[in-house]
Amino acid sequence: MKIYFNKPKDNWISPYTIIEKIIFWREINYDEPLVENIIKYTHLDFFCSILFDIRQFFNRDIRYVKIDKWDTWSMDSTLTRIILPMLKQLKKDKHGAPHVDNEDVPANLRDKRRVLPKNGETDKNWFKRWDHVLNEMIWSFTELNKPDWADQFWTGKIDHKWIKKDDGNYELKKGPKHTLKFDKKGHAKHWARIQNGLRLFGKYYTALWD
DSSP states (O other): EEEOOOOOOOOOHHHHHHIIIIIISOOOOOHHHHHHHHHHHTTHHHHHHHHHHHHHTTTOOOEEOOOOOOGGTTTHHHHHHHHHHHHHHHHHHHHOOOOOOOOGSSSGOOOSSSSTTTOOHHHHHOOOOOOOOOOHHHHHHHHHHHHHHHGGGSSOOOEEEEEEOOOOOOOEETTTTTOOOOOOOHHHHHHHHHHHHHHHHHHGGGOOOO
């Protein structure tokens, strides 16, 4: 697999930016008559459109993705290696948070306001709820990135061998030193949390922005 995305570029330069940075060297009031006259008589807006087209041509976005056959042999593992570091970076660099449903967070983080404000004011746990969701996603993908995550639920030693029966078939019998045990409840609880993190990843997929 080969992936290359270049940094998104803002190719638009406003006429007001040119006037502010090059002509006046100061902050301007966009409603100033002088500013409007400069744009009108110099056709600066038309010049900015031409400049945008030129910059757009030379600064085109690069979106190169090459998928090899072996990348889909275990596609979940391949994607886990990509998703995990991206989630970690998003958590570190994020500048906002989306709405998170109460059902997806512990009781102590839920929005307890009975009437939600009309202007979208947030409560004290708004960002904490998103941190919780991100943490659950990261935890799930961290576990899935471990090839031996299920080993922790096996204890003891294996002592068994195949015994030939009178009818010619073989039977697997445990020896006296066989102590192998599997923590089924622990495994189920662990797996349920992994699945919840994946569920949250799908539910809030379009909220994964910085």
